[in-house]
Amino acid sequence: MNYFGGIDVGAISTEAVIIDEGDEISGYSIVETGANSTDAADEAFGKALLAAGIHRDAVSFIGATGYGRVSVPLANKTVTEISCHALGAKYLFPDIGTVIDIGGQDSKVICVGDSGKVLDFTMNDKCAAGTGRFLEVMASKLRVSLEEMGGLSLHAKAEAHISSVCTVFAESEVVSLVAKNHPKEEIIKGLSRAITNRVSGMVKAVGVYGEVTMSGGVAKNRGVVTLMEEQLGKPIRVYTEPQIVGALGAALFARRQSRAVK
Amino acid sequence: MGKKRRLRKESASLGPPLTSNRSLKELMATHYLLSRYAQGAMPVAWVTSGAPVEILRPFDFYTFYPENHGALCGAQKMGPELCAEAEEHGYHQDLCSYARIDLGHYFSGKTPVGRLPKPDLLFAANNICQTVVYWYKALAEYWKIPLILFDTPYNFGEISEVDISYMVRQLEEMIPLLEQISKIRFRYKRFRKIVGIAREASLTWGEVLSTMKARPSPMTIFDAFIHLAPIVSLRGLPAALEHYQGLLAELKDRVAQGVGAIKNERWRLMWDNIAIWYKMRDFSNLFAERGMNFVTATYTNAWTETIGYLDETKPFESMAKAYSLVILNNNLDHRLQLMERLIQEFQVDGLVIHSARSCKPYSVGQYDLRRLITERLQIPTVVIEADITDSRAYSEEQAMVRLEAFFETLEG
Numbered sequence: 001m002n003y004f005g006g007i008d009v010g011a012i013s014t015e016a017v018i019i020d021e022g023d024e025i026s027g028y029s030i031v032e033t034g035a036n037s038t039d040a041a042d043e044a045f046g047k048a049l050l051a052a053g054i055h056r057d058a059v060s061f062i063g064a065t066g067y068g069r070v071s072v073p074l075a076n077k078t079v080t081e082i083s084c085h086a087l088g089a090k091y092l093f094p095d096i097g098t099v100i101d102i103g104g105q106d107s108k109v110i111c112v113g114d115s116g117k118v119l120d121f122t123m124n125d126k127c128a129a130g131t132g133r134f135l136e137v138m139a140s141k142l143r144v145s146l147e148e149m150g151g152l153s154l155h156a157k158a159e160a161h162i163s164s165v166c167t168v169f170a171e172s173e174v175v176s177l178v179a180k181n182h183p184k185e186e187i188i189k190g191l192s193r194a195i196t197n198r199v200s201g202m203v204k205a206v207g208v209y210g211e212v213t214m215s216g217g218v219a220k221n222r223g224v225v226t227l228m229e230e231q232l233g234k235p236i237r238v239y240t241e242p243q244i245v246g247a248l249g250a251a252l253f254a255r256r257q258s259r260a261v262k
Numbered sequence: 263m264g265k266k267r268r269l270r271k272e273s274a275s276l277g278p279p280l281t282s283n284r285s286l287k288e289l290m291a292t293h294y295l296l297s298r299y300a301q302g303a304m305p306v307a308w309v310t311s312g313a314p315v316e317i318l319r320p321f322d323f324y325t326f327y328p329e330n331h332g333a334l335c336g337a338q339k340m341g342p343e344l345c346a347e348a349e350e351h352g353y354h355q356d357l358c359s360y361a362r363i364d365l366g367h368y369f370s371g372k373t374p375v376g377r378l379p380k381p382d383l384l385f386a387a388n389n390i391c392q393t394v395v396y397w398y399k400a401l402a403e404y405w406k407i408p409l410i411l412f413d414t415p416y417n418f419g420e421i422s423e424v425d426i427s428y429m430v431r432q433l434e435e436m437i438p439l440l441e442q443i444s445k446i447r448f449r450y451k452r453f454r455k456i457v458g459i460a461r462e463a464s465l466t467w468g469e470v471l472s473t474m475k476a477r478p479s480p481m482t483i484f485d486a487f488i489h490l491a492p493i494v495s496l497r498g499l500p501a502a503l504e505h506y507q508g509l510l511a512e513l514k515d516r517v518a519q520g521v522g523a524i525k526n527e528r529w530r531l532m533w534d535n536i537a538i539w540y541k542m543r544d545f546s547n548l549f550a551e552r553g554m555n556f557v558t559a560t561y562t563n564a565w566t567e568t569i570g571y572l573d574e575t576k577p578f579e580s581m582a583k584a585y586s587l588v589i590l591n592n593n594l595d596h597r598l599q600l601m602e603r604l605i606q607e608f609q610v611d612g613l614v615i616h617s618a619r620s621c622k623p624y625s626v627g628q629y630d631l632r633r634l635i636t637e638r639l640q641i642p643t644v645v646i647e648a649d650i651t652d653s654r655a656y657s658e659e660q661a662m663v664r665l666e667a668f669f670e671t672l673e674g
Contacts, residue, residue, distance in 0.1 A: 067659065082667035106660070118671050120636055122629075123664060125647050205629055 003052065003059045004258065006251030007041050007075065008084065008244075009033060009068030012104030012132060013217065014040040015247040016048035018059065019255060023091065027052025028244050037068030045074060063254035065246055067105065077257050082110055082121050084249030089213045090116035091252055092245065093237050097210025100199060100228070100236070101245070102218035104132040109202045111209050116252075119209075122202050129165040130198030132217050135224075137167055138191050141174050142184055146221070153189045153223025160190035165198045189223065196227040203232060213237040215245035273547035277478075277523050280485060282509040289505055290491050297379040300324035305444040308381040308401070311494050312390035312588055313412060314581045316572075317433055319456040319498045321444035326379055327495040331367075332360035336539030336651030338374045345652050347372065358620040359652040361397040368404060381405065383443050387412040389591040391623045408443065410436055414586040418593055421586060429582035454574040457581070460498040461572035466506040467493045468566030473513040474557045475608055478522025479530070480513045483556035484546040485523065487537045493565045528553030529672055530609055534560050534601070534631075535616040535624045536650045552669060558608040560601060564589050567600070590623045598631055605639055612672045613643040614665075619655045644668035 003026060006017045010033060017028040029047030033040045041064070049056060064075035065084040072078075081101075089099040090112050099110040107130045111120040124130050128137075139146050160182050164170045170191065177187050195218070212234055218224055219242035229236050239245060300306050307323040309315055315325055335344055336359075345359050347366030367373055384407060386398040395411060402409035412432055415425045437448050470489070473480050489509060496502035516522075531549070533556045538545065549556065568587045573580035589597060604610070615632055617625045632643045644664050649655035 067663070080663055080667040080670060082663070083670045106663075117674070118667060120643075121667060122645070123660070205633070207633070 001058065002258075003054055004251050004255040005045060005048070005059045005062040005074075006084070006247040006249065006254060007045055007062065007064045007066075007072055008081065008246035008250060009037045009041050009064065009066040009072060010081075010104050010246070011067055011106075012136070013243060014044045014066070014068070015244045016041070016044035017244050017247040017251045018048050018052040018054065019248070019251045021255075023252065023255065025248065026054065028241065028247065030241075030243055033068065037071035038073060041068065041072040041074060061254040061258035063250035063257065065250040077254060079250060079253045081246050082108060082123075083118055084246045084253065085215055086110045086112045086118045086249065087116040087252050088245040088247075088249030089215055091248065092239050093211060093213050095211050096213045096237065098203070098206070098208050098212045100203060100212065100214045100219075101216040102130070102132060102195070102199060102214070102224075103216040103246075104136070107131050107199050107202065107216075107218075109199070109206045111206050120206050122205050124198070124202065128167040130195050130202075134165075134167045134170070134195055135191065135218060135221065137171060138174060138188075141171055142178070142187065144184065144188070146217075149188050149192075150221035150223040150225075152185045153192045153221070154226065156183070156185035156189035158183075158186050158189075159193060160186045162187075162190040162194045165194050170194060189227075192221070192223045192227050195224055196231050200228065200231045208232060208234065211235075211237060213239070215239065215242045217243050219243075273550050275525050275550035275553075276546070277521060277525055280481065280509070280512060282489070282505070282512050283485075285505060285508060286489055286491070289496070289501060293496060294375045297324065297326060297375075298377060301379045305382045306379045307383040307385050308398075309495075310386045310390060310394045310398070312585065312590070313385050313387040314433065314585045315385070316453070316457050316460050316498045316577070316581065317436055318385060318440065320449055320453045321440050321446045323383070323444065324379060325495065326381065328364040329360045330491055330495045331373065331375070331378065332363040332651055333537070333539050335363050335374060337542060339540050339653065340372070340374055341540060341649075341651035342654050344370070344372055345654075355652075356619075358391070358393045358397070358622075359649055359655075360620060361393055363651060364397065365400065368401065381407060383407060383440075384409040385412075386410070387414060387585060389414040389585055389588050391590065391621070393622075408439070410439065412436075412585070414591055416591055416593075417587060417596075421583065425586065426579055426582045429586060430578045433578050433581060454577055456498045457572050457577040458574040459500060459503055460569065461574070463493060463497060463503040463506055464566050464569035464572070466503060466510055468570065470506055470510050470513060471558070471562060471566060473510070473517055476517040477530075477609070478520070478524070478527035479555055479557045480516035480521060480523055482523040482546060482550070483533050483559045483562060484537075484542055486559065486562045487542065490562055490565065497565075497569075522555075524550040524553070524555045526553045527555045529611045530555055530557045532556065532558045532560075532601070532605055532608065532610045532613045533616065534613065534628065535618050536561055536621055538616060538618075538648045538656065539651050540653045541648070541656070548665070552673075554612075554669075554672075556614070558604045558610065560589060560597070560604070563600075563604065594627045594631065597627070598634055601631065601635060602639065605635070605641065610641065612641055612668065614668070615643060615645045617645050617647045619647070619649040620652070621650065642668060642671040
């Protein structure tokens with residue numbers, strides 16, 4: 001049996017996915033990127049092999065994506081995360097036309113065609129507004145974990161108003177809300193609103209086509225997903241492990257490429 | 263030994279360089295060199311790129327273009343340094359970087375061309391933006407010199423007779439003032455001749471750009487960005503016309519022989535907005551290596567689009583029309599139609615849009631234009647956010663990710 005690998009080296013985390021000849025996921029892993037992209041890629045790939053229970057030699061072709069894609073000596077091919085998220089999401093949800101990916105360093109909205117091809121996309125501008133980093137900074141300010149944030153937001157009775165989407169300015173707004181003893185849940189809901197406002201603006205720029213899916217680490221945050229559903233007036237599909245969609249796309253590209261090579 | 267070796271290698275994907283590059287370099291170097299002797303010998307005017315400079319020519323003004331100088335500073339990667347000088351004096355980072363470079367030069371005297379001639383007159387037209395009005399007002403205040411402002415009503419749909427007469431009246435009112443500053447009498451006949459030369463140079467520039475309709479295109483837009491300098495800053499002078507006649511002959515020759523600007527032209531692209539001056543060489547190589555050639559741009563087209571309206575038999579009226587209908591003073595519908603026409607005429611496969619932090623009038627509406635063009639013409643498009651000269655507003659990593667995704671879409 002032949003296997004194919006995909007590695008997505010992102011700003012905060014690195015994911016690896018192994019698929020088999022039938023495009024089924026055999027194993028995956030998520031590790032922190034840390035200071036060295038190559039090490040992170042090696043570690044993630046090693047752990048994914050372990051999860052799949054296969055040897056390195058069984059993997060015939062590897063695709064790399066993400067900001068660190070050029071620092072993956074293991075890879076046979078590099079593809080941008082835009083194309084990978086499109087292909088990965090289309091594989092998981094064949095009827096989707098719109099992918100919202102909110103990663104650590106950037107957020108993007110991709111319009112996907114029938115074959116998983118990118119028809120149009122937009123990304124956030126040169127700032128952390130509307131990205132995972134925004135939530136990460138706020139989580140640390142509020143002393144909650146990223147995982148807790150979604151649940152807390154859903155349990156908020158009201159919503160604090162955060163007017164700025166700039167990470168630095170929003171942080172100082174949070175400081176003043178904390179100083180006024182504003183409930184944590186309400187601040188978190190306000191922050192989730194700020195991020196969804198920012199990203200839904202990008203969605204509107206591209207337009208909503210077909211069903212919508214969210215990928216990337218922020219898709220694990222139910223609070224953000226729920227607000228986004230409200231904002232778009234549409235249900236959003238989220239894969240059980242939304243962080244690996246990019247790596248899955250890279251693995252699917254690797255499989256296609258290996259067919260082309262033969 | 264290695265001293266003479268060129269530090270930056272040209273990409274192997276590029277075709278032979280244009281021989282006209284040499285004459286352009288000479289022409290512009292002479293122009294800048296002349297500036298050192300101009301001061302005191304002839305009246306000096308600093309002029310905005312969209313100003314009706316023909317009206318200055320009969321008075322023998324030496325004309326200097328701060329925007330052209332800004333582009334030069336950008337290409338020499340001096341943008342951030344000069345911008346920072348202006349910022350230290352309180353000018354905001356959001357202000358156009360051409361303005362900041364120019365004001366930065368005022369405060370520090372820094373320039374890659376040695377020394378700039380001190381102006382006797384400032385001449386601005388608000389057909390390209392409102393920023394020039396305040397920028398030139400600041401210069402007028404610092405130098406205590408007169409500023410002539412040519413006010414061009416924005417064209418929302420149709421240009422009216424009232425608009426034309428308003429602009430003609432302004433041009434007429436300038437004449438006594440220009441006579442006073444230059445101490446030269448206005449000669450109508452000479453003025454008409456200058457308008458004729460400007461028109462011919464602009465039309466020749468249009469023909470130069472049209473040669474890029476050929477497959478393969480004999481020139482890239484990066485060449486055109488450089489060869490734009492004479493039509494911007496030497497318009498109305500015979501030297502600019504002569505330069506374009508030479509360039510046109512060379513390009514026609516290339517087309518006849520099938521010589522392309524890049525070796526393997528597989529995809530033809532359009533550029534929107536001003537160049538990213540400090541990335542010219544990198545981008546030229548980046549696209550050429552993928553067999554992608556920029557064959558048209560709204561920016562280079564701007565100096566042939568309306569100046570052809572110039573008519574020496576009615577110089578004032580025709581100038582009013584030519585200068586008020588420029589792309590940045592015209593409505594977005596017009597821009598959409600223009601872009602669609604260029605895409606079709608130049609057989610464009612993809613569109614790269616530069617959202618320039620400096621140039622608000624050029625960058626506003628780009629997302630809507632992009633959406634409409636994608637829908638109507640079904641071609642891939644990409645927006646990259648950068649600045650014309652201030653590289654601090656450019657993120658290489660983010661731009662490259664967008665461009666690579668664009669390449670993947672284009673190549674299917």
